[in-house]
Every structure is written in structure tokens, then in C-alpha cells.
Amino acid sequence: MNDRIKVMLSTEGTYPFHQGGVSTWCDLLTKKLTGVDFILYSIIMNPFVIQKFSIPNSARLIKVPLWGTEEPSEHLSIPFSEVYLAKKRTVDKVVQDRFIPLFNDLLKEIISIDKNPVAFGNVLVEMYKYFQEYEYKNSFKSELTWNFYKDYIRKSALDRRNKIAIPSVHSMIQSLGWVYRFLNILNTPVPKMDVSHSAAAAFCGIPCVLAKLLYKTPFLLTEHGVYLREQYLSLSQRGYPEYLNSFLIRLIHSVSSLSYEYADQISPVCNYNTRWERKFGVEPERIMTIYNGVDEERFLPCTVLKAARFPTVVTVARVDPVKDIITLIKAAAAVKRKIPEVRFIVYGSVSVPKYFDECLQLRSKLGLEETFIFAGHTNDMSAAYQSGDVIALSSITEAFPYSVVEAMMVGKPIIATDVGGIREALGEHGMLVNPRQPEELAQGIFELLKNPDLRNSMAMKARNRALRYFT
Numbered sequence: 001m002n003d004r005i006k007v008m009l010s011t012e013g014t015y016p017f018h019q020g021g022v023s024t025w026c027d028l029l030t031k032k033l034t035g036v037d038f039i040l041y042s043i044i045m046n047p048f049v050i051q052k053f054s055i056p057n058s059a060r061l062i063k064v065p066l067w068g069t070e071e072p073s074e075h076l077s078i079p080f081s082e083v084y085l086a087k088k089r090t091v092d093k094v095v096q097d098r099f100i101p102l103f104n105d106l107l108k109e110i111i112s113i114d115k116n117p118v119a120f121g122n123v124l125v126e127m128y129k130y131f132q133e134y135e136y137k138n139s140f141k142s143e144l145t146w147n148f149y150k151d152y153i154r155k156s157a158l159d160r161r162n163k164i165a166i167p168s169v170h171s172m173i174q175s176l177g178w179v180y181r182f183l184n185i186l187n188t189p190v191p192k193m194d195v196s197h198s199a200a201a202a203f204c205g206i207p208c209v210l211a212k213l214l215y216k217t218p219f220l221l222t223e224h225g226v227y228l229r230e231q232y233l234s235l236s237q238r239g240y241p242e243y244l245n246s247f248l249i250r251l252i253h254s255v256s257s258l259s260y261e262y263a264d265q266i267s268p269v270c271n272y273n274t275r276w277e278r279k280f281g282v283e284p285e286r287i288m289t290i291y292n293g294v295d296e297e298r299f300l301p302c303t304v305l306k307a308a309r310f311p312t313v314v315t316v317a318r319v320d321p322v323k324d325i326i327t328l329i330k331a332a333a334a335v336k337r338k339i340p341e342v343r344f345i346v347y348g349s350v351s352v353p354k355y356f357d358e359c360l361q362l363r364s365k366l367g368l369e370e371t372f373i374f375a376g377h378t379n380d381m382s383a384a385y386q387s388g389d390v391i392a393l394s395s396i397t398e399a400f401p402y403s404v405v406e407a408m409m410v411g412k413p414i415i416a417t418d419v420g421g422i423r424e425a426l427g428e429h430g431m432l433v434n435p436r437q438p439e440e441l442a443q444g445i446f447e448l449l450k451n452p453d454l455r456n457s458m459a460m461k462a463r464n465r466a467l468r469y470f471t
Contacts, residue, residue: 270421314388
């Protein structure tokens with residue numbers, strides 16, 4: 001008899017298709033827990049992204065692309081005849097009598113300021129059941145659905161209790177398109193398993209909630225960052241019209257509330273995140289913080305003395321607005337005025353190309369082409385940390401970043417912004433500065449580069465702390 005545990009690990013925009021802290025964590029789970037058979041339910045932007053991590057032979061991968069497909073069932077391994085018959089069944093009467101009432105309940109929960117995650121979960125389950133019989137595209141793209149949506153949104157905008165702007169036709173089309181794309185999750189069969197495990201209180205939590213409501217599957221939620229907070233920060237940079245901003249954040253709020261409501265255990269990676277969970281009404285007995293840990297055999301201190309070289313500041317982070325590389329570049333300019341030979345190296349892939357262009361423009365404007373180096377992704381993370389005299393992190397938001405704990409384990413002095421769980425990680429053995437303050441960051445880096453005794457003391461204590469708490 002096979003008594004191995006089956007776990008569905010649900011991710012969004014991370015493992016196994018993208019590098020980063022969440023993916024590192026997922027990779028450790030799937031490869032170190034050899035007694036578990038994993039079903040990897042991976043929500044990705046489009047079907048053309050390249051898989052970055054190998055997965056165990058025992059694991060099964062379910063890819064759910066939200067964009068980049070013409071037909072919503074392209075990612076499913078089902079015969080064309082089944083899709084064809086589902087399309088034939090989805091006639092106007094079915095849409096009017098079966099789909100529109102569900103769609104009405106869905107919109108009510110999205111638009112509402114006061115969230116009812118139980119009602120939202122129930123309507124998602126009923127829609128999931130509906131799509132087991134009827135076709136997704138024909139339902140959402142029916143003229144009946146569009147006409148109902150227009151009327152519903154206009155009435156909602158006129159009702160002052162909803163506090164939502166009157167949208168343009170373009171905004172209505174785009175917002176309905178978001179619903180159509182994001183909820184393709186409901187068009188994807190949810191397998192039966194022993195435990196479901198979501199890596200965020202995000203859209204990847206939906207299949208876990210479906211499994212709980214359909215099969216009574218226990219649901220574990222791990223929170224690395226606070227998804228809703230991160231989306232607020234992201235939306236502030238996108239320049240959407242007022243209606244689209246409100247619609248998208250309310251949709252995301254509904255989805256986050258859903259995971260908080262139905263998760264049997266919520267395990268943030270730092271105590272900092274529990275403030276948000278408590279604000280959402282999560283009872284303390286359902287919260288259990290589990291810190292990220294790293295392999296102390298892989299992240300070893302450098303024991304070989306290197307020849308004289310440039311004073312070097314290393315950052316391990318993707319090129320993304322939340323990592324605030326712009327502030328790091330400005331700090332580099334200030335440090336260079338005092339230490340002309342200094343070098344800054346950023347190891348990490350580009351996740352937002354437009355932001356990378358902004359970074360390159362600022363680097364050029366400040367004349368830092370030889371000082372500030374974008375080295376791209378590296379597979380040898382330990383060597384990347386070892387190459388630096390100081391490790392710097394300039395993020396405006398974090399949870400419990402691997403880059404800090406890995407640098408501690410390697411035995412390097414760290415200066416970082418005081419955000420998220422970084423203070424919990426460093427304790428008293430690192431330098432903390434305020435976010436978005438380049439002069440403050442520059443002054444801290446300068447002090448560390450000019451004081452080898454301080455660097456060595458900080459590095460040794462940081463490694464001992466990592467060995468004690470974060471293996």
C-alpha cells in the first residue's frame with residue numbers, strides 16, 4: 001500500500017519558472033521532503049515562460065497560464081471533442097439561467113467594500129462546478145454576459161455606498177478581461193490530495209480553497225510577503241484610471257480574504273506579517289510563524305584570503321521597483337565621492353524591464369557605468385556573497401528575505417532597510433537604515449567599508465545567529 005503523503009503546492013509567478021526567495025523555499029521543500037509526492041499547481045503569466053528549476057521525478061506539474069492563450073482550455077490535457085461538446089452545450093439559455101446568476105454573485109463580492117469570504121468561496125465553488133459541464137469562453141464572452149456586466153457596473157457606480165468611480169467603456173472591457181483571465185483557475189480541475197499548501201494569500205490560494213470546500217482537504221497557507229500590501233504598492237506605480245485601481249484592488253482584497261478565511265494554518269515567515277493577518281481577523285491559534293532557513297553546508301564563510309581588490313558592495317535582488325535599486329544607485333554615487341574606487345554589484349534577474357531601463361538611465365546620468373554593475377542571475381549564490389566586503393539591501397518592502405539570511409550564514413556584514421522581517425533576522429548584528437533614504441544608506445556603507453574591525457565583528461555575530469536560528 002502506498003502511504004506517501006500527497007501535497008498540492010500552489011504557487012503564483014514563482015516556482016518552478018522564476019528565481020527568487022519563494023522559489024528557493026519551494027525547491028527546498030520539494031527536494032528535501034522525500035516522503036512526500038508533490039502536485040505543483042503553478043499559476044504563470046503565459047505558457048511560454050521557461051522552467052528554471054528541475055522538479056523531483058515523483059512530482060506532477062500543473063501549469064495554469066493566465067495570459068497568452070487563445071482558448072482557456074489550451075493548458076488542459078483533454079480531448080478536443082470534450083471542449084467542442086462543452087461549447088455546444090453553452091447556449092444563450094444556459095448562460096442566462098445558470099451563468100448570469102453566479103456572475104451576479106461574483107461581482108457583488110468583488111465590488112463590495114466589506115468582504116464576505118464565505119460567500120465568495122461559495123460562488124467560486126459553484127462556478128467551478130458549472131465549468132465542469134459548460135464552456136468557459138462562451139460563458140464569459142457571451143453578449144448576454146457583457147450586457148449584464150455593463151448594467152451592473154453602471155448601477156454600482158451610481159450607488160454611492162460602493163464608492164467606485166464611473167468607468168469608461170475601455171475600463172469596463174479591461175476589468176472584465178481581468179476577471180476572465182484570473183479566474184481561468186476555475187476552469188482547471190483540482191486534484192484530490194492529502195494537504196493543499198499555498199505559497200501566498202493570492203490567486204494561488206483559490207485551488208486550495210476549492211479543495212477544502214469540495215474534498216475537505218486541509219489547507220496550509222505560507223505568507224512570504226503580504227500579497228495585498230505588495231499589490232497596493234505596485235498599483236500606485238501603474239497609472240491606471242481610478243475605476244481600474246479600485247476594481248483590481250477590491251478583487252485582490254476578496255482573494256486574500258478568501259485564503260485567510262479558509263486556511264487551517266497560516267505560517268508567515270516572520271512575525272512582522274502577523275499584523276496583517278490579525279487585521280483580517282485571523283485567530284492567533286491559526287498563526288504559526290516559521291522562519292526561512294538555509295543550508296549551512298552550502299553557505300560557508302570564505303576561508304581563502306583574496307588579493308587586494310576594489311572595495312565591493314554586493315546586492316542579491318531581482319531588478320524590481322520593490323527592491324528600490326534606484327536608491328541603491330544614488331547611494332553608490334554618494335559613496336563614490338568618498339571612495340572613488342568602490343564597486344557595487346547587483347546579482348539578480350530583471351523582473352520589470354521598464355524599471356531596469358530607468359536604472360540604466362540614472363546610472364548613466366550619474367556617471368556610474370564602471371562603478372555600478374548589473375551582473376544578472378548567478379547559480380553560485382555563496383560565491384556572490386563572498387565576493388562582497390558589504391552586503392546591501394535597499395528594498396521598500398520585504399518579508400524574511402533569503403538574501404539577508406544567506407549573507408549572515410556566509411559571514412558577511414549587512415546593511416539593509418528596516419522593512420518587514422529584516423530586523424527579526426539580523427537582531428543586533430547588522431546595520432538598519434530607513435527605506436528610500438540614499439544618503440543614509442550611503443553613510444552606513446561608507447562606515448562599514450572604512451572600518452574592517454566593525455565588519456568582522458558584525459559578520460561573525462551574524463553567522464552565529466544564523467547558525468542558531470535559521471538553518
